[in-house]
Amino acid sequence: MENIDLHLIDQQYYLPTFKRIPITLVKGEGSKLWDIEGKEYTDLLAGIAVTNVGHCHPKVVKAIQDQASELMHISNFFVSPMQVALSELLVKISGMNRVFFTNSGAESVEGAIKIARRYAHSKGRGGKIISMENSFHGRTLATIATGQAKYQEGFGPMPSGFAQVPFNDLEAIKRELSDDVAAIILEPIQGEGGIRPASPTYIKELAVLCEKEDVVLIFDEIQSGIGRTGHWFAKDYFGITPDILTSAKGLGNGMPIGALLCNEKIAGAIHFGDHGTTFGGNPLATAASIATLKVIIDEHLVKEAKEKGDWLKSELIKLQQKYPSIREVRGLGMMLGVELDSPALPVMQALLEQGFIANATAVNVLRLVPAMNIPKRDLKNFLSAFEQILITKENKND
Numbered sequence: 001m002e003n004i005d006l007h008l009i010d011q012q013y014y015l016p017t018f019k020r021i022p023i024t025l026v027k028g029e030g031s032k033l034w035d036i037e038g039k040e041y042t043d044l045l046a047g048i049a050v051t052n053v054g055h056c057h058p059k060v061v062k063a064i065q066d067q068a069s070e071l072m073h074i075s076n077f078f079v080s081p082m083q084v085a086l087s088e089l090l091v092k093i094s095g096m097n098r099v100f101f102t103n104s105g106a107e108s109v110e111g112a113i114k115i116a117r118r119y120a121h122s123k124g125r126g127g128k129i130i131s132m133e134n135s136f137h138g139r140t141l142a143t144i145a146t147g148q149a150k151y152q153e154g155f156g157p158m159p160s161g162f163a164q165v166p167f168n169d170l171e172a173i174k175r176e177l178s179d180d181v182a183a184i185i186l187e188p189i190q191g192e193g194g195i196r197p198a199s200p201t202y203i204k205e206l207a208v209l210c211e212k213e214d215v216v217l218i219f220d221e222i223q224s225g226i227g228r229t230g231h232w233f234a235k236d237y238f239g240i241t242p243d244i245l246t247s248a249k250g251l252g253n254g255m256p257i258g259a260l261l262c263n264e265k266i267a268g269a270i271h272f273g274d275h276g277t278t279f280g281g282n283p284l285a286t287a288a289s290i291a292t293l294k295v296i297i298d299e300h301l302v303k304e305a306k307e308k309g310d311w312l313k314s315e316l317i318k319l320q321q322k323y324p325s326i327r328e329v330r331g332l333g334m335m336l337g338v339e340l341d342s343p344a345l346p347v348m349q350a351l352l353e354q355g356f357i358a359n360a361t362a363v364n365v366l367r368l369v370p371a372m373n374i375p376k377r378d379l380k381n382f383l384s385a386f387e388q389i390l391i392t393k394e395n396k397n398d
C-alpha cells in the first residue's frame with residue numbers, strides 16, 4: 001500500500017487526536033529513519049525523547065527477542081529476574097530508594113500523585129497538589145489537572161485538589177502553602193513548555209522549603225531523565241534529590257515502560273494493596289529497559305550527551321549571533337530548544353523536506369532531542385540545513 005492510501009485510511013479510522021504529518025515511517029536504525037517511499041531522514045526528535053540509544057539498537061533488539069521467546073508476562077503477584085535487576089539498577093543510577101513500574105509517563109505521574117497524597121494524609125495534611133504554569137505531565141484526568149488550561153478545555157469537571165503557580169517563582173509557592181498542600185510537582189526542565197530549565201537557586205530553595213514544611217517534592221523527569229541532559233537525571237545537575245521522581249520515555253528506548261521512584265520516607269506510607277498495575281514492569285518491558293540502560297553505561301552515553309549537547313548548543317548560539325530569527329537557545333545536554341521570533345512549525349516543515357525530523361513545541365520553539373549517540377556528522381548536516389532555512393526566512397522578512 002502506498003503512503004497516500006495509508007494516510008487516507010488512517011484519517012478514516014484513527015480518532016482525530018493527532019494532526020498527522022503525512023509520512024509513513026517503516027524502518028529505523030540509529031539516528032536514521034526511512035519512509036515507505038525509501039526517503040531517508042535524520043532523526044532529531046527520537047520519537048519525542050524516547051529512542052535515546054538510537055532506533056533498533058542491536059542489543060535492545062536482542063534483549064527483546066530473547067525475552068519474548070522466554071517469558072513475556074507474569075503479573076506482579078510473582079517475582080521476575082528482569083524486574084528485580086531493573087529495580088536494582090534504577091535505584092543505583094537514581095540514588096532513590098524504591099521503585100514502582102508503570103506503562104507510560106502519565107501513569108507514573110498519576111502514581112506519584114497518589115503516593116504523595118497517601119504520605120500527606122498519614123501526616124494529617126490535605127491532598128492539594130501544586131504544579132507549574134506551562135508544565136506538562138500527561139493527558140489523563142489528574143495529569144491534565146496539573147497542566148496547561150488548553151488541555152483541560154471541554155473535559156471538565158476537573159478533579160479537585162490542584163493549583164498552579166508560575167514557574168521559577170518561589171514566592172508564589174509560599175503564598176499557596178498551607179496544611180492543605182500535599183506536594184509540589186515540576187519538571188526541572190520544562191519539555192513541552194518550550195525547553196525551559198528551572199533556575200538552580202529556585203530549585204535549591206524549593207527543596208529546602210519542602211523539607212521544612214514536610215511537603216512532598218516531585219520531579220517529573222519523564223523527558224529529562226535517562227541520561228539525556230548529560231546526567232542520569234536533571235536532578236543531578238541541580239544537586240537535589242526529590243522525594244518522588246517520575247520516569248518513562250527513554251526508559252525502554254521505545255518499549256512502553258515507565259517508573260516512579262521514591263525515598264524511604266514516602267515508601268513508609270505505602271502498604272500492600274495501595275496501588276497496582278497489571279502490565280507495569282513485566283519481563284518483556286524490563287528486559288528492554290535493562291538492555292537500554294546497559295548500552296548507556298557501556299557506551300558512556302551520559303558523558304557523550306553532555307559533550308555533544310554542549311557542542312550543539314554552542315553551534316546554535318553561533319547561529320543565533322548571525323540570525324536575529326533566533327531569540328534564544330536553551331537546554332541541557334541533548335535536550336535543547338531554539339526559540340524563534342515566529343512559529344516553529346514552518347521551520348520544522350522545511351527541515352522535514354530536507355530530510356531532518358525535529359519538532360515544534362510551545363509555538364515558537366524548535367525542540368531538538370536526538371538520540372544520545374547520534375553521530376556528530378548528522379548534527380553538522382542538520383546545522384547547515386537549519387542555517388539555509390534561516391537565510392531563506394530572513395530574506396523573506398526583508
Ligand SMILES: *Cc1c(COP(=O)(O)O)cnc(C)c1O
Pocket residue numbers: 104105106107109136137138139187191192220221222223224248249
Ligand atoms: C511526555 C511527558 C509526560 C507524559 O508521558 P506519556 O507517556 O505520554 O503519558 C509526562 N511528563 C513529561 C515531563 C513528559 O515529557
